Amino acid sequence: MTEHPEAIRLDGVTKRYDHGVAPAVADVSLAVAAGDAVAIMGPSGSGKSTLLNLIAGMDRPTSGVIRVGGQRVDRLSETAAARFRRRQVGTIFQFFNLLDDMTVIENVLLPAQLAGTPAAAARRRAGELLATLRIAHRRDAYPARLSGGERQRVAIARALVNRPAVLLADEPTGAVDTATGEEIGALLRDLNAAGQTLILVTHNPDLAARYSRRVVAIADGRIASDTGALR
């Protein structure tokens, strides 16, 4: 594993929302190699989603250092963090977070448009992703018309449209049935096999074991175990 450069590195990261209350994330240090697939596992309220938000630059740690692709993200301004997210990370959520009033293609195109990608290039990339994710036939449908699995595939396409270095998945199968969950899991595994770094947050040990190469367990905001920590 050491031959791979680090995609993500956290050093002593703590996130505290309120004083006098236990931190959501406490002194977490973690390194993830490029191309790896890491499952962050833990019960509800253990701090795994908070950790994902910190890696995505959607929140700032109270203390500690976070680097993604060599770039320090823990002190970025909101503008710099937005630019960082455009290029470095793609995020998929448990409840998809698709925009209801936009069609599938519009949802997928949006990050590219925000990043200022030329329209033709963005459309080409979105078309490729929709085809790869076998959702091209629903490109003009609104999210409300899609099944849970279709919605999550659209969310994955949207997350990947700007070719991010890291794909962050927060309970990606939490809102779909078992069969669809399997399908989504397989899709993520295929993406990782193609070289996409993947961080998968889940509370499901079976999912973590099947679709990742490394499992980091979190309890009360601290790393309880790690099956393959980098040195």
Added chain:
Amino acid sequence: MTAVIRAARGGIARRKLQVVIIGVVLLAATATSVVALGLLANANGPFDRAFARQNGADLTAAVDPSAASRSQIAATARLAGVTAAAGPYPGVLVTAEVTVPGVPGSSPDSLRLAGRSSPGGPVDDLTLDEGHWPDGGNQIVMDRGTGVFPGSTVTAGSQKLTVVGVADSVTGTADAWVLPSELSALAGPGNPVQEQMLYRFASAGSTSAITADIAELRAALPRGALLNNPVSYLGVRQSEQSDIAPWVPFIIAFGVIALVISVLIVVNVVSGAVTAGTTRIGVLKSIGFTPAQVVASYVLLVAVPALAGCLAGDGLGNLLAIPLLTVNAHVYQVGALGVPFWIDVAVPLATLALTVIGAVPPALRAGRMSAIQAIASGRAPRPSHGYRAHRMLARINSLPRTVTLGLAAPFARPARTVTTVVAILFGAAAVTFGAGLALSLGRVVTDNPNTALPVSVSLSQAGPAQPAMTAAQQRSVVSVLAAQPGTLRYLTQTGGQVSLPGLSDSASVTAYGGGNPAWSGYALISGRWYSGGVAEADVNTLFLTDTGTSVGSAYTLGSGRHRVTVRIVGEVFDPGKNLDLYLSPATLAAIAPGTTGPGQYDVAVRPGVSPAAYANAVSAALGRSYQAYASTGQNKTLTAVLALIAMLTILITVVAGLGVLNTVALQIRERAHEIGVFKSIGMTPRQTLAMIVCSVAFIGLAAGIAAIPAGVYLHHGVVPVMAHAANSGYPASLISVYATWQLILLALAGLVIAVAGALGPAGWAAGTRTAFALRAE
């Protein structure tokens, strides 16, 4: 009830921004309405109070004693419709010289004298301001309006009278009073004494009632005994209307605009609270709230801050009205004027009622909402509109995606968008209207001799009236003016007073000579300026109204015993309480043969020349026997009114901006999660700001463009009403004030209001952390 109050209190605590907005907009609406109604109620208040206190005459009649005996005249007091009468008092028109102690020289003046043994009586109970009533020969009491004070002397023919007092007649039944026994000697030979009768009638509230009263009076007297048209208090009331009356119409217009915007904002606030509070409504119902209690809790949510805003607005309105009312009270000496109590009660109640009525429909929607559905949805219902707009706008590649996202937002909630557009439209219309008013009032200032002919040159030894210059003095002035490089042009001006048969008031005469009278700066409403020949005159609107004449009419003017019939050739824009007459020096000389020459020269200076510096130069050249004054061109009243217009316009735009702020705050509250998603996929704070601002910018621009005709229409409707309240018609230049470039600029008002209103909440949304926004529901 306690539960409803607790629920409302909880709602208020959760919506501090909306609560503040409701309070502020209702403060503005109530304050504007209180000022408008307070001024309206007091526009005629001082006159009416003085009229009631003095038992003012509904009708002042002049009767020819050669056509009716004193007993016939006295018998008219017992006519069926007459409730009180005074007289007959002997009356006569004389030309008198008034000398004021400490002021050199004297001035000839036409005085309407009445002979009364005492100031009191059942009608026209005079108010004695100073001194005492004549108790012997050669004593006279002057009317307050003449400005002559005790100790002065009045010389009429060979009679010299001492002014012993100052009195006031609310309907101006005379310029001065003497004992009845003095009248014949003062009239002199060939100047017939008339009999004056003063009446109060059971029915005198309208022009038709007064006309009927006059007909009854005319029928009771021998044919031809009733001279001219008796003077009705209604005409005096109209012409004596207070100085603030012209300002009432525009304040009312601003008040109505503020009220409309307030109601629209309240509707938006409550609708937004219902939409955002779906879960809360479900919970309230699930724990036993009836639909009526839910409605009550939402109405209370608005009523509490609305009440606070109304009460504060009432106080502010009183504070704003007091300075304007004080001026009016001083003129009539009727003590302190204030906003009537009924207005202090009625306006806040009416504003509050309107607010509550506006809140009821969306609150009813909350009351009807199904508890299960509300709880099950778990969050505010997503808008179901605007998908097509989103899709169409997404295809526009020439615009940044953040812009098209923003432009599509108004289509998601069409009802809210419409109310916001209307609120911005009213705000922007107020800007166009306010700007137009300012431009029109600017014309009032510029269409005036003080601006057109800012320098006046006269003799230093000024008395009560300007002494006439001799031919040699005129030559001196002309040579100095000709030598000044800054001289553009000048007119001679001769002033005087002429009596108007059948009217209580005399008219001020201004004779411009030595050039085109149009140089005076006065705008003509209709007709043309008089030519140099005899027997043509221009008059102001009040003159036409009071004398029942029109442009083209012939009218007989008198000064002392001289009578000249002139043709009215033009209507001059000269608003106010005075009857004004403009004619050539030759015509004035025919009416008042004693007029020997101009009293002053009015000079226009070349562009770039300072009137003050010019006046100093002329003064230095002419020496101490002459004085040259430069008008500052400033009008304190107009300056105050312009400030009031600016303040009201700003107030309305702030209120409209608060409406936008409320809409955007609601939008952000409802779309917080969506904004979080945008941010999570890379939308920067600047892009977020742009998206939110664009969500109201287009509708602001559209509303601003639509507001132009609305504001212009309002201006064109209100300015004539203001002119009418100032006893005047209006020239076209007072209405056609908007230049194209100004309209284009004004069309941006809606955009400015929208952007200014959106910036605050948009900035907040832009700066919110992504994770925080994503957690929002």
